[in-house]
Amino acid sequence: xxLQAMLRLKMGWIMAQGEHHETVLSSRVRLARNIERSRFPSxxxxxxxxxxxxxxxxxxxxxxxxxxxxxxxxxxxxxxxxFLVERHLISPALASQPQERGVVVGExxxxxxxxxxxxxxxxxxxxxxxxxxxxxRKADALDDGLAEGLEYAFRGDWGYLTACPTNLxxxxxxxxxxxxxxxxxxxxxxxxxxxxxxxxxxxxxLYGEGTKxxxxxxxxxxATALGRTEGEILRALEKAVGRLVELERExxxxxASGPDRARLEDTVLRSIGLLTHARLLSFEEACxxxxxxxxxxALGWKVPGDIATASELMILAQPAHLQMLAQEExxxxxxxxxxxxxxxxxxxxQGTEPSPPSPRSGA
Amino acid sequence: xxxxxxxxxEAVVFIKTIVNNKVxxxxxxxxxxxxxxxxxxxSLLELLSGLLPSRPRVHPSRCPDCQTSYAxxxxxxxxxxxACYEHFAAQIRSIxxxxxxxxxxxxxxxxxxx
Numbered sequence: 001x002x003l004q005a006m007l008r009l010k011m012g013w014i015m016a017q018g019e020h021h022e023t024v025l026s027s028r029v030r031l032a033r034n035i036e037r038s039r040f041p042s043x044x045x046x047x048x049x050x051x052x053x054x055x056x057x058x059x060x061x062x063x064x065x066x067x068x069x070x071x072x073x074x075x076x077x078x079x080x081x082x083f084l085v086e087r088h089l090i091s092p093a094l095a096s097q098p099q100e101r102g103v104v105v106g107e108x109x110x111x112x113x114x115x116x117x118x119x120x121x122x123x124x125x126x127x128x129x130x131x132x133x134x135x136x137r138k139a140d141a142l143d144d145g146l147a148e149g150l151e152y153a154f155r156g157d158w159g160y161l162t163a164c165p166t167n168l169x170x171x172x173x174x175x176x177x178x179x180x181x182x183x184x185x186x187x188x189x190x191x192x193x194x195x196x197x198x199x200x201x202x203x204x205x206l207y208g209e210g211t212k213x214x215x216x217x218x219x220x221x222x223a224t225a226l227g228r229t230e231g232e233i234l235r236a237l238e239k240a241v242g243r244l245v246e247l248e249r250e251x252x253x254x255x256a257s258g259p260d261r262a263r264l265e266d267t268v269l270r271s272i273g274l275l276t277h278a279r280l281l282s283f284e285e286a287c288x289x290x291x292x293x294x295x296x297x298a299l300g301w302k303v304p305g306d307i308a309t310a311s312e313l314m315i316l317a318q319p320a321h322l323q324m325l326a327q328e329e330x331x332x333x334x335x336x337x338x339x340x341x342x343x344x345x346x347x348x349x350q351g352t353e354p355s356p357p358s359p360r361s362g363a
Numbered sequence: 364x365x366x367x368x369x370x371x372x373e374a375v376v377f378i379k380t381i382v383n384n385k386v387x388x389x390x391x392x393x394x395x396x397x398x399x400x401x402x403x404x405x406s407l408l409e410l411l412s413g414l415l416p417s418r419p420r421v422h423p424s425r426c427p428d429c430q431t432s433y434a435x436x437x438x439x440x441x442x443x444x445x446a447c448y449e450h451f452a453a454q455i456r457s458i459x460x461x462x463x464x465x466x467x468x469x470x471x472x473x474x475x476x477x
Contacts, residue, residue: 036445039429043443118441140472147474153445158459159469161445165455166462170471200464226459227466 003071003080004324011087011315012108016307018129020245022298025177025217025311026126029135029234031143032162032171033121034153040163041116049100049116056115059149060104063142065113068106073098079329082320090114091122111142118163119171121146130241132174132234140230159226169226174234175219176241177206181295182251184216185264192247196220199240206287214284215291215314220244256299268296272303275343280336286317286343293347304347313343366392426450 013026034040035055038048057070073081073094081095090103094117104113114122123146125139153161160171167173183189193203206217220241222233255264271292274281281289294310296303305313315321322338323330330338364374372392425432429443433451436442448455459467 034445037428039444040442042441043429043431143472144475152474154474155448155469156473157468158448158455159471159473161448163441165442165459168459169463169466169469172471224463224466226463226469229471232470 001079001324001327002076003083004327006083006087006109007321007324010108011312012110013126013128014308014311014315015128016311018127018131020242021129021307023179023245023248024130024241025179026128027130027132027135028124028126028175028177029132029139030173030175031121031123031139032119032160032167032173033123033143033146033150034161034163035120036151036153038120038153041118041120042163044116046100052120053100053102053115055150056113056121056146057102057104059146060113062149063145065104065106065111065142065145068104068111071103071105073101073103079320079323083324086318086320087315088112088126091117093117111138113142113146119167121150130176130238130245132176132238136174136230136234167225169224170228170230170233172225172230172233173221174237175221176237178218178220178241178244178248179216179291179294179298180218180244180248181216181291182248182255185255185260185267186251188247188251189216192244193218196240196244197223199236200224201237201240215287217287217291217314252295252299268292268299268301268303272296272347276304276347277344278340280333281317281340281343282336283317283319283339286339287314290314290317290343309346313346316342316346364390366390368392424450 016022018024018027035052038044038052041049041052044052053072060066060068060070071084073090076084076098081090081098084090084103085092085095087109089105089109089112091114094101094103094114100116102115104115105111106113110126112124114124123139123142125135125142127135127138155161159169160167162168162171180189180192183192196203200223202221202223204219204221206214206219220237222237225233228236255261271289275286275289275293278285290310290313293303293305294307297305297307297310316325317339319330319335322335322342325342326338366372366374367388367390369392374390374392378389378391426443426447427450428446431443431447433454436447436451442448442451456467
């Protein structure tokens, strides 16, 4: 439980800032890089992994990441690993094999450099709202800095060489975390996400590949990395997400001003009732109701909390975070109890019975 | 042998198909063989090699640097080291368009000169 101090730190990407933040929580840019003449992590010996980890940390220390946190996963315990996964700083795959694996965490957790995941380096930069260009500029500069200390595996025709050929080329995966409760209530999510796949984009649940969708949160990302410049990939995604934002806004407006207004109010207020009164909340249930609360807040209704708090609670209400907060391992029912009390506390007055919130008119 | 399709030119490609234990044979000239390839398949050769389930004899060798075989790559979807891209270049060239929506050439940034 070494990372407890991180609980007090604000996550720089979680602020309700940036363009379209009512729908787009954050923009992320990830670059995959490998070291020339070194086997990819899945095939590398312990010595190779150790050398890559040392070289990568040394190279990062010569970039603006010199004051970042340098974490060796083997020196942390299982709860720390889960905590880092919940904060989206490392992947479950990296946590599953901690030996000679590491991560550099910088700039209020908006930068993460995973070492020895599927590729030697996975550099991620996050920025609040729809701000892919901003996230890319940061990643691009750090990538150039790292390349001064490391010899990347690269071919002129195929670009950056990666363990999986789907990342070949730019090694770029750009993604936006979007909240689409309006489309969800209108029953249009499936149709809209299908349209995205025709544009060469992929939509996944909140926790990435192979995970189920919770609370109408989706990650939208480019499917291919070869054949287009980084700028072209980013602009195509930005355009598609911009369109998604419009569709979501139209859905929200139609719900708020049309015959379904009562249903919308009922959904949001019912969720607030549960969040502020329930005594046992599973993470899945909390996600669903925080999603509805976030919708009410985005519509400008007078409901408890603010958008940043709703986003932050989605992180803090996860199992490892609750255990880190409690400074002990907790059984599932104990976590459900602590989760509900944390949420009630953050949304106003522990144990108090808040009076029913009244929605303001208009969307 | 004369092409079984146009009945004019000399046949150069022979296709034997077995469906439900029924054997049918086709002998095609170069031009008709080209037409026989469905849209989307890059070449007749690719089509034919795709019919073999595991292509055991097509890529027998292993990457000299990491000992990964092409069959292992097909199974796991991951290469073992950067040198695999050199060693399996021909096979990779044929699968890239399918993975990257038709793209075969990198157009993005390159590492800064050290």
